[in-house]
Amino acid sequence: MSRLLNKTALITGGTSGIGLETARQFIAEGARVAVTGSSVAGIDAARAALGDSALVIKADAADVEGQKDVADAVRNAFGHLDILFINAGIAEFGPLEQWTEERFDRSFAVNVKGPFFLMQALLPLMSNPASVVLNTSINAHIGMPNSSVYSLTKGALLTFAKTLSGELISRGIRVNAVSPGPITTPLHDKLSPTPADAKVMTSQIQAQIPVGRFGTAGEVAKTVVFLASDEAAYIVGSELIIDGGMSNL
Incomplete structure (x- = not known):
């Protein structure tokens, strides 16, 4: 396949999941790629x-x-940018009364503030045409208990x-x-304190998904490839939900 042949791309949070x-x-589609990671x-x-x-x-x-350093690294490597996938993020859950200002600010810094200023820093490098895809969440649409701050950040990003x-x-x-x-990734595994808790939570969530399973990283990636490619040239301002029908219940 060569849908992204000779295109340059940056993926934030591109070291896992x-x-x-x-x-x-x-x-595999022919792009030159840069990824960011923190660990x-x-x-x-x-x-x-x-x-x-x-x-x-x-x-x-x-x-x-x-974020300016990231933009400089992309400029030095590629000179311009055709594709940006803003994917880096954190997911912290808990009841309203347990949130601290510090945890609240950290979630917004990673999920909203950083992406905003990265987009600003990269704007002079963006080609014409170019494609930007932001990774949000169905939590911006559903009232999942204990997800208040995470949902706020993803709603802001959307x-x-x-x-x-x-x-x-x-x-x-x-x-x-x-x-x-719900996607099977290392991020999901971190949401529970023990493997036993993770198993219980997975079972509870899976019961709410009409297709009866979690999605895979590959299924999300295929959608991002499509939006990044010229095949999606007439798609602007759209949100593609990849949730096995969960948000339709």
Whole structure:
């Protein structure tokens, strides 16, 4: 396949899960790829998995000044950017009364503030045409208990995608969003304190999914590839929900 032949792409949070699988599929489709990650272990794993086919950049998604460094690294490597997949994020859950200002601010810094200023830093590098895809969540649509802060951040990111789609289309930049439901990734495994708790939670969530299973990172990545490609040239400001029908209940 060569749907992204000779295109340049940046994937934030690209060292594991959906981001890493999307990097693999972008490369298979002919793109030159850069990914960001924050942990040394994740960066090393991504370099081992992607080899010389990708530039791996260490970056904290919450660091506003650091977003300029990411943009500089992309400029030095590629000179311009055709595709941006804003994927880095954190998911913390808990009842309303247990949230602290520090945890609240961290979630918004990673999931909203960092992406906003990354987009600002990268704007001078964006090609005409270009494609931007933001990874939001079905939690922006459903009233899942204990997800108040996470849902707030993803709702903000979805609104950002829709607003930018109108603001940037005159520059040839298409902005869209993907909103995954429950996906089997390392992030999901971190949501429970013990393996036993994770098994119970997985069973409870799975019972709410009409197709009867969690989605895979590959299924989300295929949707991102489509939105990034010229096949989606007439898709602007859209949200593609990838949740096995969960949000339709």
